[in-house]
Amino acid sequence: xxxxxxxxxxxxxxxxxxxxxxxxxxxxxxxxxxxxxxxxxxxxxxxxxxxxxxxxxxxxxxxxxxxxxxxxxxxxxxxxxxxxxxxxxxxxxxxxxxxxxxxxxxxxxxxxxxxxxxxxxxxxxxxxxxxxxxxxxxxxxxxxxxxxxxxxxxxxxxxxxxxxxxxxxxxxxxxxxxxxxxxxxxxxxxxxxxxxxxxxxxxxxxxxxxxxxxxxxxxxxxxxxxxxxxxxxxxxxxxxxxxxxxxxxxxxxxxxxxxxxxxxxxxxxxxxxxxxxxxxxxxxxxxxxxxxxxxxxxxxxxxxxxxxxxxxxxxxxxxxxxxxxxxxxxxxxxxxxxxxxxxxxxxxxxxxxxxxxxxxxxxxxxxxxxxxxxxxxxxxxxxxxxxxxxxxxxxxxxxxxxxxxxxxxxxxxxxxx
Amino acid sequence: xxxxxxxxxxxxxxxxxxxxxxxxxxxxxxxxxxxxxxxxxxxxxxxxxxxxxxxxxxxxxxxxxxxxxxxxxxxxxxxxxxxxxxxxxxxxxxxxxxxxxxxxxxxxxxxxxxxxxxxxxxxxxxxxxxxxxxxxxxxxxxxxxxxxxxxxxxxxxxxxxxxxxxxxxxxxxxxxxxxxxxxxxxxxxxxxxxxxxxxxxxxxxxxxxxxxxxxxxxxxxxxxxxxxxxxxxxxxxxxxxxxxxxxxxxxxxxxxxxxxxxxxxxxxxxxxxxxxxxxxxxxxxxxxxxxxxxxxxxxxxxxxxxxxxxxxxxxxxxxxxxxxxxxxxxxxxxxxxxxxxxxxxxxxxxxxxxxxxxxxxxxxxxxxxxxxxxxxxxxxxxxxxxxxxxxxxxxxxxxxxxxxxxxxxxxxxxxxx
Numbered sequence: 034x035x036x037x038x039x040x041x042x043x044x045x046x047x048x049x050x051x052x053x054x055x056x057x058x059x060x061x062x063x064x065x066x067x068x069x070x071x072x073x074x075x076x077x078x079x080x081x082x083x084x085x086x087x088x089x090x091x092x093x094x095x096x097x098x099x100x101x102x103x104x105x106x107x108x109x110x111x112x113x114x115x116x117x118x119x120x121x122x123x124x125x126x127x128x129x130x131x132x133x134x135x136x137x138x139x140x141x142x143x144x145x146x147x148x149x150x151x152x153x154x155x156x157x158x159x160x161x162x163x164x165x166x167x168x169x170x171x172x173x174x175x176x177x178x179x180x181x182x183x184x185x186x187x188x189x190x191x192x193x194x195x196x197x198x199x200x201x202x203x204x205x206x207x208x209x210x211x212x213x214x215x216x217x218x219x220x221x222x223x224x225x226x227x228x229x230x231x232x233x234x235x236x237x238x239x240x241x242x243x244x245x246x247x248x249x250x251x252x253x254x255x256x257x258x259x260x261x262x263x264x265x266x267x268x269x270x271x272x273x274x275x276x277x278x279x280x281x282x283x284x285x286x287x288x289x290x291x292x293x294x295x296x297x298x299x300x301x302x303x304x305x306x307x308x309x310x311x312x313x314x315x316x317x318x319x320x321x322x323x324x325x326x327x328x329x330x331x332x333x334x335x336x337x338x339x340x341x342x343x344x345x346x347x348x349x350x351x352x353x354x355x356x357x358x359x360x361x362x363x364x365x366x367x368x369x370x371x372x373x374x375x376x377x378x379x380x381x382x383x384x385x386x387x388x389x390x391x392x393x394x395x396x397x398x399x400x401x402x403x404x405x406x407x408x409x410x411x412x413x414x415x416x417x418x419x420x421x422x423x424x425x426x427x428x429x430x431x432x433x434x435x436x437x438x439x440x441x442x443x444x445x446x447x448x449x450x
Numbered sequence: 451x452x453x454x455x456x457x458x459x460x461x462x463x464x465x466x467x468x469x470x471x472x473x474x475x476x477x478x479x480x481x482x483x484x485x486x487x488x489x490x491x492x493x494x495x496x497x498x499x500x501x502x503x504x505x506x507x508x509x510x511x512x513x514x515x516x517x518x519x520x521x522x523x524x525x526x527x528x529x530x531x532x533x534x535x536x537x538x539x540x541x542x543x544x545x546x547x548x549x550x551x552x553x554x555x556x557x558x559x560x561x562x563x564x565x566x567x568x569x570x571x572x573x574x575x576x577x578x579x580x581x582x583x584x585x586x587x588x589x590x591x592x593x594x595x596x597x598x599x600x601x602x603x604x605x606x607x608x609x610x611x612x613x614x615x616x617x618x619x620x621x622x623x624x625x626x627x628x629x630x631x632x633x634x635x636x637x638x639x640x641x642x643x644x645x646x647x648x649x650x651x652x653x654x655x656x657x658x659x660x661x662x663x664x665x666x667x668x669x670x671x672x673x674x675x676x677x678x679x680x681x682x683x684x685x686x687x688x689x690x691x692x693x694x695x696x697x698x699x700x701x702x703x704x705x706x707x708x709x710x711x712x713x714x715x716x717x718x719x720x721x722x723x724x725x726x727x728x729x730x731x732x733x734x735x736x737x738x739x740x741x742x743x744x745x746x747x748x749x750x751x752x753x754x755x756x757x758x759x760x761x762x763x764x765x766x767x768x769x770x771x772x773x774x775x776x777x778x779x780x781x782x783x784x785x786x787x788x789x790x791x792x793x794x795x796x797x798x799x800x801x802x803x804x805x806x807x808x809x810x811x812x813x814x815x816x817x818x819x820x821x822x823x824x825x826x827x828x829x830x831x832x833x834x835x836x837x838x839x840x841x842x843x844x845x846x847x848x849x850x851x852x853x854x855x856x857x858x859x860x861x862x863x864x865x866x867x
Contacts, residue, residue: 045625046624046625075627078627078628102620103617103621104620104621106624108623108624110627110629111629192847195847196752196847196848197746197749199847200520200745200746200848203519203520203521203749203850204521204745204749205745206525207459207521207523207526208462208527208528210492210495210525211493211495211527211528212528216745218746234847235847306742307721307724322744323744324742324743324745326746327739327740327741328617328618328621328622328739328741329617329635329741329746331621332617332618332620332621335617335753336753338846415846418845418846419845419846420846423838428835429609429755429832429835429838430609430612430616430652430835431613431616433617
């Protein structure tokens with residue numbers, strides 16, 4: 034009998050992770066080799082709790098609408114399984130749930146941590162002698178997965194940041210003579226500057242915004258930064274800055290770290306922009322405005338990159354095709370064939386090599402002074418934001434689908450996580 | 451001989467103020483009664499400095515592209531002329547510049563302060579016996595001008611905020627089980643809650659985001675707010691908050707006011723969101739995310755309301771038509787004829803009645819508990835965000851026009867402002 038598929042969304046969601054889900058479900062529905070697609074309610078937590086969403090209850094049109102709906106339609110989670118030694122009971126529980134519901138395929142849609150989990154499940158299924166085909170589906174706005182040329186989710190954030198930088202740049206230019214001189218846009222990317230770099234695509238001519246980009250990869254030097262701000266304002270009349278939330282000093286302290294920690298003792302970031310503005314105002318006295326894009330940037334399906342949507346869908350589809358072809362413990366990847374015109378194809382990478390590796394911006398993508406992107410970066414980034422695929426609108430608002438998300442009947446005892 | 455037109459943009463710019471400029475220039479070009487349209491470089495400052503942009507040097511297609519270009523294409527300013535008694539020299543300078551360049555029409559595109567200036571110029575032209583036809587063109591994202599049903603610029607910000615709230619709301623819903631519980635979006639509107647109210651349009655069903663809206667019109671009560679946050683998280687699983695930058699305590703202190711002042715001694719706002727997040731984290735320990743939209747919201751031409759674009763253009767066109775009809779010291783306004791389907795027409799209001807009045811949200815637009823909008827508000831707001839009129843894209847980015855902005859030759863002595 035055809036085995037069922039388990040699909041789960043993991044980590045921070047994106048504007049296009051549901052397009053991958055759409056690719057998985059539509060492709061699996063069209064292939065009789067597969068049974069039903071069960072989605073984890075809130076990601077892997079759903080598997081542990083045996084909370085499985087029966088996607089066969091969803092209409093064809095609702096599944097199709099996933100392609101234009103941001104966020105994680107089945108719920109996601111931040112929940113990393115530890116090593117098999119530390120969390121063996123959890124891995125065994127996963128296998129038990131898979132057994133109970135005749136699941137033969139495990140598709141995990143997430144970043145590096147998730148690919149690590151998928152890899153471990155594939156290892157354990159061998160040991161426990163219950164064969165599971167494990168396929169990773171790449172997803173991360175941070176664009177920091179190795180081996181794949183880019184990650185679904187990134188192109189749309191990149192487009193959002195480039196568009197917003199261009200629009201806000203025009204605004205500041207209009208106001209600079211008698212009011213605002215400096216605008217700071219804070220964007221995501223705690224460890225890698227890919228998203229901040231995308232702001233650089235807004236620039237067409239030399240003095241266009243953004244004038245300064247701050248990357249986590251380049252140690253922040255306050256004196257040099259303030260000098261540069263002044264130079265730009267003097268020359269151009271105003272200064273637009275795109276700052277990564279991960280911008281940090283040479284000693285690794287985050288620029289945004291004013292020493293505050295959250296209830297769990299984690300350093301709370303998200304304040305690079307106001308911190309920079311404080312510096313600029315006290316040194317130069319310029320009137321400043323600042324914006325923190327936060328979730329808006331990764332949820333902004335309304336301005337998603339059509340290229341990104343297409344790739345996200347293709348990765349979901351490829352996962353199912355790989356499984357149908359008998360492949361295991363792999364992740365589909367995007368292979369760049371050509372820059373102009375942009376051509377790409379689908380390759381694959383073993384999960385063992387994807388897990389827990391972070392890809393930072395190459396130094397050659399950042400200008401010598403550390404404040405901008407090079408032609409090489411532009412060549413890499415440009416194709417990823419191409420094309421628009423707007424959602425349908427009703428009454429002026431995007432119509433995003435909300436699924437029924439019906440759970441299947443549990444067969445096992447409760448399991449506490 | 452046909453007199454020339456002077457047109458200037460004033461105050462904070464919007465996604466559609468250039469659509470009004472487009473309406474002025476295209477309409478004036480088509481009517482032989484008018485000479486050239488001169489635009490003030492950086493608003494009224496350009497008139498005082500005799501820096502007049504000759505828009506006849508711009509191509510027809512570049513002028514047409516103003517309709518889809520955000521910000522102020524000729525530069526705007528924050529510069530309010532004082533009373534005639536205090537600043538008589540400045541008003542006289544304006545008249546001198548108008549005389550020198552055979553300007554017979556003064557079109558001032560701005561908010562309440564600007565309409566006040568336009569009114570004063572109209573008064574002075576009588577006293578100085580140099581006839582100038584003064585027409586105001588409404589513009590403000592704050593939607594706080596009296597007499598007009600709404601203000602060009604508002605509908606597009608409203609749409610941006612409603613769309614962003616819906617998108618970020620889906621994101622938080624996906625993450626809430628194991629991560630972020632609360633999201634705060636900070637929006638503009640220092641004195642009136644119109645923009646924050648627009649976030650309420652994202653809600654379709656009772657438990658949809660936004661769950662809490664904070665208006666400047668409703669005194670902020672910390673205890674009640676924190677109680678409501680907890681209630682929502684307990685019931686819905688997460689809580690989305692749209693907060694006006696002008697949210698304030700009963701005594702008038704801004705919630706965002708941590709006592710910081712800028713170089714000029716003005717209270718610096720823009721930190722409601724992080725302030726609220728601090729409160730929530732210390733009391734409830736929820737993981738929170740926050741966003742400050744700032745300039746992004748008013749520059750976001752890519753998601754502008756087609757209704758707003760159309761009205762902005764119509765206001766510019768009407769200003770020229772009014773002048774052609776011999777009207778003076780008036781401002782075109784938007785008159786609502788019908789809600790469903792939305793119908794509106796163009797009326798006019800005397801500048802003397804528009805100047806320096808602020809229109810706040812009626813109490814009947816805000817729910818009894820002060821945290822949401824009523825059906826009445828929804829009825830008012832809904833039509834204003836309808837329709838999309840995206841800009842053209844090239845290489846994945848909106849193509850916004852940048853004009854040549856050639857200045858005409860000066861004829862007068864310099865004037866220091």
